[in-house]
Amino acid sequence: MESLKLIRKYVKRIDSIDPCPICEEMKSKLTTECGVYMFIRKRSRKVDYVGTATGANGLKQRIKQHLSISYDKSVFRIKLGKDKMLNSLDDQVRHLEKHYLISYIPVKEHKSIIMAIEQVLIYEKKSIYNDENIKSKLPNFILK
Numbered sequence: 001m002e003s004l005k006l007i008r009k010y011v012k013r014i015d016s017i018d019p020c021p022i023c024e025e026m027k028s029k030l031t032t033e034c035g036v037y038m039f040i041r042k043r044s045r046k047v048d049y050v051g052t053a054t055g056a057n058g059l060k061q062r063i064k065q066h067l068s069i070s071y072d073k074s075v076f077r078i079k080l081g082k083d084k085m086l087n088s089l090d091d092q093v094r095h096l097e098k099h100y101l102i103s104y105i106p107v108k109e110h111k112s113i114i115m116a117i118e119q120v121l122i123y124e125k126k127s128i129y130n131d132e133n134i135k136s137k138l139p140n141f142i143l144k
Contacts, residue, residue, distance in 0.1 A: 010117045019101035030060035033106035040101045047125035049076040052118045054111050079129045
C-alpha cells in the first residue's frame with residue numbers, strides 16, 4: 001500500500017506543476033535525475049505523451065533526445081510525424097517547440113515506481129501517443 005500512496009503522491013505533484021514552453025532556458029534547467037515527463041498541447045492543455053527517463057543522465061538526456069533533430073528513435077515523434085504528416089526530423093522538432101509545453105518531475109524511487117507513475121498518468125490523461133491498451137494493463141487497485 002505504501003507504494004500506491006507514493007505513486008499517487010507523484011501523480012498529484014506533476015499535476016500541480018505549471019508546464020513550461022520548450023526553449024533553451026528550459027533545456028538548460030533539466031536535471032540528470034530520473035523521472036517522468038509529459039508533452040502537453042499549448043492550446044488545449046491535453047497531455048499527448050507521457051514518458052520516463054531512467055538512464056544515466058535522466059530527464060536531461062531523455063527530453064533532449066525528443067528535441068534533437070539527429071535523434072530518430074523517439075516513438076512519440078514518429079507517431080506525431082505520421083499523424084501530422086511531418087516528414088523530416090527537423091519539422092517534427094519545430095512542431096514540438098511551437099505547439100507543445102513540457103512538464104516533468106524527478107523521481108528518486110526505484111525504476112518500478114517510475115514506470116508505475118507513467119502508466120497511471122497514461123491512463124488518467126488518455127495520452128493519444130502512448131499505448132492504446134494501457135487500461136487493460138493496469139490492475140484496478142492502482143486506479144482507485
